């Protein structure tokens with residue numbers, strides 16, 4: 434008798450045609466426990482998992498299905514808010530779960546996945562929540578064991594590779610088994626509500642559509658600051674660093690969505706074609722830009738929220754002296770007609786004072802200024818797009834300061850759209866919920882195409898090649914906004930990082 438349940442047995446009902454079987458490799462890992470199972474649970478709770486959808490967890494540990502379900506229940510109790518952990522939904526969700534212990538790199542054992550499928554009519558989604566270096570092995574063994582069919586999809590996590598060459602190798606290995614139309618490369622920033630709103634904001638509002646170019650925008654600023662440090666991932670992070678971990682993917686995707694030309698429609702390839710044009714137009718780095726336009730940092734011990742935190746080299750798992758950067762700031766640009774002469778300032782770092790992801794579009798000043806000369810610096814609009822912690826969009830505008838004694842003094846204030854207060858009943862879903870749902874629907878527009886990944890690597894490689902391997906990063910205390918040199922980098926252009934947090 435099969436160790437797995439048949440579809441329909443003790444399953445819940447849902448009302449959306451997103452029926453799949455999901456095989457999740459790395460089901461006991463950090464990402465799966467912290468993000469993927471909670472996201473799948475929320476889909477269950479919202480009635481978005483189809484009745485027959487089944488979830489198979491795969492990991493190395495020898496657990497039986499009940500022990501696996503207990504582990505997932507524990508993870509959900511840790512990572513889902515207590516008031517959202519609806520008991521009925523939890524019972525329905527746990528009943529969908531099966532488990533298979535497996536060494537992913539060995540072919541033995543994969544036949545059990547074919548058995549689990551039981552010739553089910555729905556497509557299988559394979560989610561690889563493991564290090565990219567074993568994506569190829571898993572795809573090959575899945576194919577050789579006859580577990581896949583012409584509808585099977587694969588979801589892969591970032592970072593894909595370490596540089597252009599290694600990423601091409603991994604993409605080749607996946608591509609030998611799955612066609613591009615069935616490969617879903619995750620960049621979870623594309624699943625964030627406000628990131629998608631960038632597309633609506635830019636292409637649904639004529640007001641911005643006409644202003645979105647070098648005639649009207651003086652510069653663009655992107656900050657992705659994290660409060661957390663390495664969170665037990667020192668081994669992975671020390672080989673990667675903040676450039677590969679955050680810039681190559683998340684920040685460059687944000688640059689693409691800000692800088693791309695309007696796509697002809699919302700089809701996945703129409704959007705991705707435009708993003709690729711931006712990546713191809715990014716200015717490559719040269720040696721002479723390094724001292725001036727790039728700052729690398731590494732945190733030392735400091736204080737966050739009144740609590741002492743260790744430096745990078747004292748974090749759990751740290752085992753060597755290291756020059757890996759935990760912070761990077763840079764000035765770059767998009768060399769095309771729309772963006773000629775418009776600097777893009779990017780900065781991202783770990784152990785900063787706040788968790789903050791935000792894009793600031795700085796519009797140019799009026800060509801002729803008629804107000805108080807002392808206020809001239811004020812006289813430009815800024816569009817502040819906040820991704821997290823609270824999603825929102827604010828347009829800074831200038832109005833007359835009120836009061837009899839103020840004359841025609843200007844006052845800067847926001848036209849503010851705070852999503853949680855403007856739409857209070859709407860829960861903003863986590864990025865992974867949206868992305869998993871899109872995979873189930875078979876829609877690729879929120880996923881990254883192979884050429885995007887590779888152009889992003891090409892650009893990062895130009896920077897890494899210019900860095901000396903042993904270049905010592907500048908130190909910054911945990912709880913600060915990074916090395917002072919990152920402030921000097923922007924002030925040398927007569928500008929400053931937006932600080933109205």
Ligand SMILES: NC(=O)C1=CN([C@@H]2O[C@H](COP(=O)(O)OP(=O)(O)OC[C@H]3O[C@@H](n4cnc5c(N)ncnc54)[C@H](OP(=O)(O)O)[C@@H]3O)[C@@H](O)[C@H]2O)C=CC1
Pocket residue numbers: 458459460461462463464465491492493494535536537538561562563564565567590591592
């Ligand atoms: N964690 C995060 O916040 C993020 C992670 N990612 C990406 O997601 C993927 C997963 O990351 P993460 O969850 O952190 O990694 P983890 O190391 O926490 O999880 C990977 C899991 O896969 C298992 N595994 C590894 N090799 C094998 C094997 N040969 N056979 C069977 N099981 C195996 C591990 O089991 P064992 O413990 O037994 O080795 C582990 O449980 C990576 O590609 C990462 O880059 C992307 C963005 C954020």
Ligand SMILES: O=C1O[C@H](COP(=O)(O)O)[C@@H](O)[C@H](O)[C@H]1O
Pocket residue numbers: 621659661678679790
């Ligand atoms: O991909 C990654 O992203 C997280 C930050 O994600 P966020 O949604 O919390 O902004 C980062 O901490 C991690 O190092 C990186 O791998």
